[in-house]
Amino acid sequence: MIAETGxxxxxxxxxxxxxxxxxxxxxxxxxxxxxxxxxxxxxIAQAAMTVTAFAMLLLVxxxxxxxxxxxxxxxxxTLPLLYKVTGAWGNHEGSMLMWITILxxxxxxxxxxxxxxxxxxxxATIAAQGVIALGFFAFLLFSSNPFERLPMPPxxxxxxxPLLQDPGLAFHPPTLYVGYVGLSVAFSFAVGxxxxxxxxxxxxxxxxxxxxxxxxxxTLGITAGSYWAYYELGWGGWxxxxxxENASLMPWLAATALLHSVSVLATRDxxxxxxxxxxVVAFSMSMVGTFLVRSGILTSVHAFALDPRRGAFILILLxxxxxGALALFGARIATVTEGNRxxxxxxxxxxxxxxxxxxxxxxxxxxxxxxPLLVESATGxxxxxxxxxxxxTAGPLALILVAIMAAGPMMRWRRDRLAAIGRRxxxxxxxxxxxxxxxxxxxxGLRILPLLGLVLAAGTAAASVAPLWKRNLRRTPLFTxxxxxxxxxxxxxxxxMASESAFSQETLVxxxxxxxxxxxxxxxxxAAIDPxxxxxxxxxxxxxxxxxxxxxxxxLSPEQRSFDNPPQQTAESAIATRLDGQLYTVVGEPVPGxxxxxxxxxxxFVTLIWGGGVLIxxxxxxxxxxxxxxxxxxxxxxxxxAQ
Amino acid sequence: xxLRTIRILLWLPLLAFLAILALVAGGxxxxxxxxxxxxxxxxxxxxxxxxxxxxxxxxxxxTGFADGRPRLLNVFASWCIPCIGEAPQLLALKQAGAVIExxxxxDRPADLxxxxxxxxxxxxxxxxxxxxxxQMALGSSGVPETFVIDGKGMIRAQHIGAIGPQDVDDMLxxxxxxx
Numbered sequence: 001m002i003a004e005t006g007x008x009x010x011x012x013x014x015x016x017x018x019x020x021x022x023x024x025x026x027x028x029x030x031x032x033x034x035x036x037x038x039x040x041x042x043x044i045a046q047a048a049m050t051v052t053a054f055a056m057l058l059l060v061x062x063x064x065x066x067x068x069x070x071x072x073x074x075x076x077x078t079l080p081l082l083y084k085v086t087g088a089w090g091n092h093e094g095s096m097l098m099w100i101t102i103l104x105x106x107x108x109x110x111x112x113x114x115x116x117x118x119x120x121x122x123x124a125t126i127a128a129q130g131v132i133a134l135g136f137f138a139f140l141l142f143s144s145n146p147f148e149r150l151p152m153p154p155x156x157x158x159x160x161x162p163l164l165q166d167p168g169l170a171f172h173p174p175t176l177y178v179g180y181v182g183l184s185v186a187f188s189f190a191v192g193x194x195x196x197x198x199x200x201x202x203x204x205x206x207x208x209x210x211x212x213x214x215x216x217x218x219t220l221g222i223t224a225g226s227y228w229a230y231y232e233l234g235w236g237g238w239x240x241x242x243x244x245e246n247a248s249l250m251p252w253l254a255a256t257a258l259l260h261s262v263s264v265l266a267t268r269d270x271x272x273x274x275x276x277x278x279x280v281v282a283f284s285m286s287m288v289g290t291f292l293v294r295s296g297i298l299t300s301v302h303a304f305a306l307d308p309r310r311g312a313f314i315l316i317l318l319x320x321x322x323x324g325a326l327a328l329f330g331a332r333i334a335t336v337t338e339g340n341r342x343x344x345x346x347x348x349x350x351x352x353x354x355x356x357x358x359x360x361x362x363x364x365x366x367x368x369x370x371x372p373l374l375v376e377s378a379t380g381x382x383x384x385x386x387x388x389x390x391x392x393t394a395g396p397l398a399l400i401l402v403a404i405m406a407a408g409p410m411m412r413w414r415r416d417r418l419a420a421i422g423r424r425x426x427x428x429x430x431x432x433x434x435x436x437x438x439x440x441x442x443x444x445g446l447r448i449l450p451l452l453g454l455v456l457a458a459g460t461a462a463a464s465v466a467p468l469w470k471r472n473l474r475r476t477p478l479f480t481x482x483x484x485x486x487x488x489x490x491x492x493x494x495x496x497m498a499s500e501s502a503f504s505q506e507t508l509v510x511x512x513x514x515x516x517x518x519x520x521x522x523x524x525x526x527a528a529i530d531p532x533x534x535x536x537x538x539x540x541x542x543x544x545x546x547x548x549x550x551x552x553x554x555x556l557s558p559e560q561r562s563f564d565n566p567p568q569q570t571a572e573s574a575i576a577t578r579l580d581g582q583l584y585t586v587v588g589e590p591v592p593g594x595x596x597x598x599x600x601x602x603x604x605f606v607t608l609i610w611g612g613g614v615l616i617x618x619x620x621x622x623x624x625x626x627x628x629x630x631x632x633x634x635x636x637x638x639x640x641x642a643q
Numbered sequence: 644x645x646l647r648t649i650r651i652l653l654w655l656p657l658l659a660f661l662a663i664l665a666l667v668a669g670g671x672x673x674x675x676x677x678x679x680x681x682x683x684x685x686x687x688x689x690x691x692x693x694x695x696x697x698x699x700x701x702x703x704x705x706t707g708f709a710d711g712r713p714r715l716l717n718v719f720a721s722w723c724i725p726c727i728g729e730a731p732q733l734l735a736l737k738q739a740g741a742v743i744e745x746x747x748x749x750d751r752p753a754d755l756x757x758x759x760x761x762x763x764x765x766x767x768x769x770x771x772x773x774x775x776x777x778q779m780a781l782g783s784s785g786v787p788e789t790f791v792i793d794g795k796g797m798i799r800a801q802h803i804g805a806i807g808p809q810d811v812d813d814m815l816x817x818x819x820x821x822x
Binding site: 156273277280288312318319322323327334370373374377531538568569589590591592 | 649656668669724776779
């Protein structure tokens, strides 16, 4: 009965989504005003039904109801409870249901909390949200029903991909999805504003918190995903330019650009068309990313097998939504009156440069991600575009972007003088020069990108706190602190990336128990290797004892796990985190002669990468609080170092 | 730029999107070859020399496979649940005349004896692969997996996962082809 309840809730949700779209759009017609009031409750009802359906899915997974096809295919009675529950979204149908649950919740949140947007634009926005939901409900109901029953329940389920059996799965996909799908709100805002032709500072101020909210989750999701890949895949890397990672990076780049352009629109009423465009692009990238990855068109660890019929269904939805929004843009944006103009040397100018660079990086990543597809359709050859392309193209662009980001907040709105800017950036510039000289003298062999990264990180760290310089810290608005913390986070993260790339040391040896190997400052004794049995796997566990100088020994136990349902081996790395870096150990295959492959890395300051990511998200959160909490002071924001 | 040019430019994003859409649609329609061909097919068995899993002093050697008789090489373990599922099929194959050699991964003779008693024993010999070394060298990533080895000791086919009732005929055909 649980599965049937879920299915009925899903059907009702689809009906509410249809009503939401019809009411919202009819409200825009002359005489449709009475419908304005009905739109909000319908959106809330839609969310309530969708959440019910998702709760039912969690329930059938938690109880391992093997008569439900999805449970039989992706779970097993032997799994620990945590993975039974997270297994609900570790598959195509379940993850689509989670996706649409978040979409419905986002729509309901707009219906409940949005008070600044004009009623008509709000109705159009909620209608757009309903149209998006309707398509994906149709997709779930017609071709990806998560509640399908089996005529004969099997005695045991087929099990759950061991790579996904990790606590990270409990948090990483939901966080990322909130980010992805949260951007749908910006998309719907843009569509709503295009329908009512009401694009201006008020619209931008209403949209900004929603963009910020989605962006915070996207940032956290990417950070968590990067750390997850780092320790779970056991390859020692933190970013692989895998299509899935690109699929999460592209919406982030667009949302970051949007976040800054929406500030120009809110503060100075500039960049109207551009902001609308970015709002459309950001969510389009989310949808394209989800589709590309899930369809298996681009192969990736994250691909769930998908039949071409489902792929075609999603493709048609994307064509309708993205194509429709872009067509609306082409047809309507010329009738939106032009916003204010500004001098190139100004805060706006720097934000435009920031936007162009973010868009350029987005383009570079998009081309690299789609290129294998292009080549395959032209020549039939299969190839993959890897880190060499992305690092060489996106790397330098990102460094220039960081340099502009460092200088931007020190410029004034509307118009600024180069000489004055020069005086303000003098201290960070001096730090850059000193760092460059010190690094060139102390470490002459450093490669160019890590070198520039380290130098720039030092300068940016100094520049990012400059907006607080000589200010009354208690009267500084929260969103300014948000900007400072987020920019500082970029500097911290960049320092971690550059340090990891420049100073990492790796040792790959075949060692016998009892032997000692060295990596970085550590001497590591291979103490023992033992078989162990987990709840649903068997493993060999190496015991390593690492010592550094006279310090206390650290015990590390990396494992090589063999799962039998489905059969697969995974390497469980063991990591020791210290203030100045991480010791990362993996035990590999046995080598004849009683020896075992050990991979050991010493990665100085690698944790800064994710620490920076968390800081960036924290900055976003401060900014969001600053925007939605009652103003702490009445001073107009354009005078200060507003974001 | 004239207003006219700007009006036309505003449709560029839509055109770019349609181009990407066409590309992706092409990728979707094109038939996919998702079957993974084992890299080991056509190669000789990797060298190995394993102790017997039956408690006797016999050895199971790769060189023993090159005696002119095609064989099945079944990688299994007593702790493996799907291996219990495929045991009837292995017995059926043996009945049909197949010679089956086993490699037990990370196993103990006592556990093996119990497994064979309850599920039947289709194996001519069983080698103990305590470290998964042979399993790895075979390019096998899990248990059970079954290889078809021809009379010269070359790998001719690899079946990943348990042998189901529907696979028995294919397996026998592969053995005939390997003659």
